Amino acid sequence: MATKLIAGRFQLALDRPLLMGIVNVTPDSFSDGGEHATAQQAIAHARRLIDEGADILDIGGESSRPGAQPVSLEDELARVIPVIEALVGSNVPLSIDTAKPDVMRLAIAAGASMVNDIEALQRPGAMDAAAASNAAVCLMHMQGGPRNMQAAPSYGDVVSEVGAFLVSRAEATLWAGIARERIVLDPGFGFGKTAEHNLTLLREFDALVSLGFPLLVGLSRKATLGAITRRPPGERVHVSVAAALIAAQRGASILRVHDVAATRDALVLWSQVC
Ligand code: PT1
Secondary structure (H helix, E strand, O other): OOOEEEEOOEEEEOOOOEEEEEEEOOOOOOOOOHHHHHHHHHHHHHHHHHHHOOOEEEEEOOOOOOOOOOOOHHHHHHHHHHHHHHHHHHOOOEEEEOOOHHHHHHHHHHOOOEEEEOOOOOOOOHHHHHHOOOOEEEEEOOOOOOOOOOOOOOOOOHHHHHHHHHHHHHHHHHHOOOOHHHEEEEOOOOOOOOHHHHHHHHHOHHHHHOOOOOEEEOOOOOHHHHHHHOOOHHHOHHHHHHHHHHHHHOOOOEEEEOOHHHHHHHHHHHHHHO
8 A cells, every 4th residue: 555645845654644625715605815815824724724724725615515616717827826825934735626627737836745626637637737746646536527416326336336436536646647646545435425325435435445556535514424413514623533533543544624723633542553
């Protein structure tokens, strides 16, 4: 199994699960502060996540929640580039959460060390943008797109279909000249999957681990955790920590979380007894 991840100038040891803190640079509909206020809030939040022990920060300017609308290239760049520039000196690897090749390129030029693409580098130019750098890449599975993906998710065998897609994208990435040690795979929890599909992917996680690539898990505060606890997003911290711990125990390499401090406490206990 993989022992390290190359992410730009960073070499990340994978001997324990890494915490990827979520930094959303997306103004919500209640705020009229514009992109500048949003960026300042995101930078402050990111610094807090670093203090809490984040190993990587995932910076995103386009929401991919179910029902989310696309963001223009100009708006996405205006959101994420100032945040990357402000954080690049913090010496924590920065991941850019985008599917747009131009955002990938400019984010990497600004100092990002990882490309986290929910479309698995399938847009024209995306593979080339990643290959032209030394950034790590996260290749995620999704059925449909954010606007419609939860309408009617359907699989014969969700674990084998997700696994086969991830292997085919990993092969395409290797053919493009991206080294194996730069590749992370992600089953894409919540992306065109029912609660039962998501739970099956977690239950049978070892089948994905045996693909031989480090796996990223993003379950933090997602609808599936709300469905099983009947709690709104703000009350899903405890179940999210449990989900992250289960994923860690089953072999996940990177945990994409909102609640870095809480998740870190769960992992430190596990590290003492595993
Ligand atoms: C993820 C992920 C991501 N999730 C990666 N990147 C989001 N690699 C954004 C819900 O069901 O899992 N892996 N970038 C956030 N997207 C969602 C999707 C948020 C579904 C919420 C839900 O509630």
